[in-house]
Amino acid sequence: xxxxxxxxxxxxxxxxxxxxxxxxxxxxxxxxxxxxxxxxxxxxxxxxxxxxxxxxxxxxxxxxxxxxxxxxxxxxxxxxxxxxxxxxxxxxxxxxxxxxxxxxxxxxxxxxxxxxxxxxxxxxxxxxxxxxxxxxxxxxxxxxxxxxxxxxxxxxxxxxxxxxxxxxxxxxxxxxxxxxxxxxxxxxxxxxxxxxxxxxxxxxxxxxxxxxxxxxxxxxxxxxxxxxxxx
Amino acid sequence: xxxxxxxxxxxxxxxxxxxxxxxxxxxxxxxxxxxxxxxxxxxxxxxxxxxxxxxxxxxxxxxxxxxxxxxxxxxxxxxxxxxxxxxxxxxxxxxxxxxxxxxxxxxxxxxxxxxxxxxxxxxxxxxxxxxxxxxxxxxxxxxxxxxxxxxxxxxxxxxxxxxxxxxxxxxxxxxxxxxxxxxxxxxxxxxxxxxxx
Amino acid sequence: xxxxxxxxxxxxxxxxxxxxxxxxxxxxxxxxxxxxxxxxxxxxxxxxxxxxxxxxxxxxxxxxxxxxxxxxxxxxxxxxxxxxxxxxxxxxxxxxxxxxxxxxxxxxxxxxxxxxxxxxxxxxxxxxxxxxxxxxxxxxxxxxxxxxxxxxxxxxxxxxxxxxxxxxxxxxxxxxxxxxxxxxxxxxxxxxxxxxxxxxxxxxxxxxxxxxxxxxxxxxxxxxxxxxxxxxxxxxxxxxxxxxxxxxxxxxxxxxxxxxxxxxxxxxxxxxxxxxxxxxxxxxxxxxxxxxxxxxxxxxxxxxxxxxxxxxxxxxxxxxxxxxxxxxxxxxxxxxxxxxxxxxxxxxxxxxxxxxxxxxxxxxxxxxxxxxxxxxxxxxxxxxxxxxxxxx
Numbered sequence: 001x002x003x004x005x006x007x008x009x010x011x012x013x014x015x016x017x018x019x020x021x022x023x024x025x026x027x028x029x030x031x032x033x034x035x036x037x038x039x040x041x042x043x044x045x046x047x048x049x050x051x052x053x054x055x056x057x058x059x060x061x062x063x064x065x066x067x068x069x070x071x072x073x074x075x076x077x078x079x080x081x082x083x084x085x086x087x088x089x090x091x092x093x094x095x096x097x098x099x100x101x102x103x104x105x106x107x108x109x110x111x112x113x114x115x116x117x118x119x120x121x122x123x124x125x126x127x128x129x130x131x132x133x134x135x136x137x138x139x140x141x142x143x144x145x146x147x148x149x150x151x152x153x154x155x156x157x158x159x160x161x162x163x164x165x166x167x168x169x170x171x172x173x174x175x176x177x178x179x180x181x182x183x184x185x186x187x188x189x190x191x192x193x194x195x196x197x198x199x200x201x202x203x204x205x206x207x208x209x210x211x212x213x214x215x216x217x218x219x220x221x222x223x224x225x226x227x228x229x230x231x
Numbered sequence: 232x233x234x235x236x237x238x239x240x241x242x243x244x245x246x247x248x249x250x251x252x253x254x255x256x257x258x259x260x261x262x263x264x265x266x267x268x269x270x271x272x273x274x275x276x277x278x279x280x281x282x283x284x285x286x287x288x289x290x291x292x293x294x295x296x297x298x299x300x301x302x303x304x305x306x307x308x309x310x311x312x313x314x315x316x317x318x319x320x321x322x323x324x325x326x327x328x329x330x331x332x333x334x335x336x337x338x339x340x341x342x343x344x345x346x347x348x349x350x351x352x353x354x355x356x357x358x359x360x361x362x363x364x365x366x367x368x369x370x371x372x373x374x375x376x377x378x379x380x381x382x383x384x385x386x387x388x389x390x391x392x393x394x395x396x397x398x399x400x401x402x403x404x405x406x407x408x409x410x411x412x413x414x415x416x417x418x419x420x421x422x423x424x425x426x427x428x
Numbered sequence: 429x430x431x432x433x434x435x436x437x438x439x440x441x442x443x444x445x446x447x448x449x450x451x452x453x454x455x456x457x458x459x460x461x462x463x464x465x466x467x468x469x470x471x472x473x474x475x476x477x478x479x480x481x482x483x484x485x486x487x488x489x490x491x492x493x494x495x496x497x498x499x500x501x502x503x504x505x506x507x508x509x510x511x512x513x514x515x516x517x518x519x520x521x522x523x524x525x526x527x528x529x530x531x532x533x534x535x536x537x538x539x540x541x542x543x544x545x546x547x548x549x550x551x552x553x554x555x556x557x558x559x560x561x562x563x564x565x566x567x568x569x570x571x572x573x574x575x576x577x578x579x580x581x582x583x584x585x586x587x588x589x590x591x592x593x594x595x596x597x598x599x600x601x602x603x604x605x606x607x608x609x610x611x612x613x614x615x616x617x618x619x620x621x622x623x624x625x626x627x628x629x630x631x632x633x634x635x636x637x638x639x640x641x642x643x644x645x646x647x648x649x650x651x652x653x654x655x656x657x658x659x660x661x662x663x664x665x666x667x668x669x670x671x672x673x674x675x676x677x678x679x680x681x682x683x684x685x686x687x688x689x690x691x692x693x694x695x696x697x698x699x700x701x702x703x704x705x706x707x708x709x710x711x712x713x714x715x716x717x718x719x720x721x722x723x724x725x726x727x728x729x730x731x732x733x734x735x736x737x738x739x740x741x742x743x744x745x746x747x748x749x750x751x752x753x754x755x756x757x758x759x760x761x762x763x764x765x766x767x768x769x770x771x772x773x774x775x776x777x778x779x780x781x782x783x784x785x786x787x788x789x790x791x792x793x794x795x796x797x798x799x800x801x802x803x804x805x806x807x808x809x810x811x812x813x814x815x816x817x818x819x820x
Contacts, residue, residue, distance in 0.1 A: 103350055180413035194399075
């Protein structure tokens with residue numbers, strides 16, 4: 001029972017408590033770039049979910065085989081492999097979505113959520129837990145992206161998933177679907193999450209190397225200085 | 232010819248700025264832009280790596296992958312090549328110029344997973360640029376990144392000194408400030424085409 | 429050492445496994461991706477030929493098609509779709525045009541256009557249902573005459589191409605080629621080399637005279653007919669004796685016409701645009717003029733600024749009617765102002781007087797050049813008045 005509970009919490013962890021977009025602040029590039037319409041954002045979320053789930057499982061399976069010294073290149077190869085597979089599948093079965101996402105689909109490879117979870121979770125946990133973690137994080141990512149895209153699309157282009165909303169037609173804030181609008185909405189949502197959780201959940205520290213998943217392994221002077229400075 | 236190159240350069244610096252209008256390389260933009268010297272160091276490193284990565288990935292794509300019909304291996308080959316290049320660059324700089332390494336070396340490992348670098352390598356292929364155009368576009372993207380970093384570091388030092396309402400502290404206000412810079416850059420859209428018409 | 433070998437081995441194995449996975453996925457998805465892309469291309473073709481069904485791309489290099497045709501597709505229902513690239517006055521645009529099996533337009537759509545008029549979205553609809561003859565009856569849109577005419581002629585090229593691909597034959601020669609053919613058949617001994625004669629005498633019923641470059645005679649254009657004349661000025665084409673007599677006497681008169689130079693310095697008030705003038709025995713004037721081209725003070729006044737002049741030769745009766753007009757040389761912008769060296773432009777002045785010379789069609793996109801040219805023609809009328817003793 002307690003183990004089941006534990007697994008459940010691994011799954012839900014990524015959705016709410018450690019939501020990668022609003023709490024961990026990871027994967028900012030796709031979050032900003034693909035949320036100007038709901039379809040693209042949802043597709044991006046599902047694509048990332050698939051990659052995250054598969055790579056987490058494979059990396060967890062191989063966690064005793066991969067030598068420590070080459071683990072990062074190994075993770076990168078595995079992740080890039082799954083990204084390419086997803087990319088080909090999307091191109092074959094959802095050509096419209098493929099056009100919409102463009103280069104950002106290929107850039108899931110360098111999405112820090114995925115490498116971050118590989119490094120921080122999958123390499124240290126069992127296959128089942130890693131799979132659930134990937135699923136949870138992926139769902140959290142998808143939900144966050146879709147939520148943000150809903151705000152931007154509804155108010156920015158007066159439509160939802162391409163279906164136009166007539167009564168908002170005359171009150172469009174077109175700025176929201178453009179680049180600056182993405183940053184503004186993201187900033188406001190982060191402030192909102194901070195306010196709702198009374199500052200408990202989101203980063204007490206300002207955004208820096210400390211929240212970067214690479215910080216665990218990059219070990220550079222920049223990160224160290226940063227961390228020391230924050231203390 | 233020359234005109235095309237100038238248009239590519241200017242539009243990748245100002246109009247299609249990677250950070251401010253295409254959202255590539257947001258992590259270092261928000262993370263390492265606290266101080267001016269850090270911003271410059273990161274910007275210069277990214278520019279150098281972008282140029283180097285394009286110089287290597289462009290021939291790989293056209294001379295190896297396309298000829299063997301392995302176009303689908305693009306992402307995986309590019310990211311590995313970039314990772315290896317960054318590692319090599321760091322080793323070489325460390326050996327030959329410790330001073331430069333102290334300045335720039337620390338930013339290099341962070342660049343491997345910088346989506347702007349992989350992004351520029353892939354975009355140069357998708358846009359069908361020739362080698363020279365690709366190099367110019369990489370230079371433009373790098374300089375655009377540097378410009379955004381430097382401008383933003385100035386803004387951030389002001390934000391740090393001001394009193395920000397509770398929930399907006401930290402990342403929220405940083406993003407909103409970035410939004411305004413992006414808005415300013417949006418005003419430049421179309422200007423390059425008009426100048427060279 | 430062993431450690432690093434093991435590391436390398438693991439990394440290489442992972443790479444190999446991933447590569448195999450990718451190859452497999454690619455093997456499955458590649459045909460679907462190609463099919464999707466073809467379907468998307470097919471949809472674009474279906475848009476202009478809705479009953480087309482499936483399309484097959486044709487190798488157009490095996491046919492002699494008009495040069496506007498860049499791609500051709502044959503449809504299952506016997507129709508065709510053509511991709512056409514026109515050259516407008518400033519820049520070209522790309523048109524997809526569908527032709528039904530019965531040789532009528534099924535649809536035309538402008539894909540790209542830098543022309544800003546916006547008509548190209550609707551003009552294609554007006555051409556639907558027309559065949560290669562009835563298309564001529566569709567009016568061009570005023571305000572966009574040149575571009576709509578280019579659109580219409582591109583669609584006509586598509587209609588002609590459909591006839592050619594269907595095994596028929598169509599005259600796709602250019603106007604120059606047709607003219608040369610007509611001239612050569614009227615006077616074969618000229619070996620296909622003719623020059624248009626600058627006419628200095630009033631001719632009745634003869635529209636133009638072309639002389640053979642090798643001196644073997646000349647050809648008169650009378651309405652639709654081309655009448656050959658040998659070097660002795662005897663009509664060799666099959667025409668009525670009366671007509672032959674009329675033509676040869678007029679030509680003899682024309683060829684015998686002599687002009688003497690007038691000293692223009694002796695006259696006061698002649699415009700500076702007049703460079704030299706001659707008078708024929710029959711009292712007609714031949715004037716050499718310069719017109720202000722683009723770059724010379726807006727084209728309207730003669731100004732010793734930089735920029736190039738347009739040199740024009742005009743022959744005129746003493747009562748001020750233009751007999752012939754010719755652009756001798758110009759340095760205007762290629763493809764825009766340089767149209768003033770086109771016979772279609774300067775030929776418009778033939779037969780005009782001071783009252784109606786302004787009615788000619790301006791050169792699209794080159795108002796300044798046109799104005800400069802017209803001003804030079806006005807100076808010609810004024811010069812003749814002064815030379816005849818009146819006031820300019």
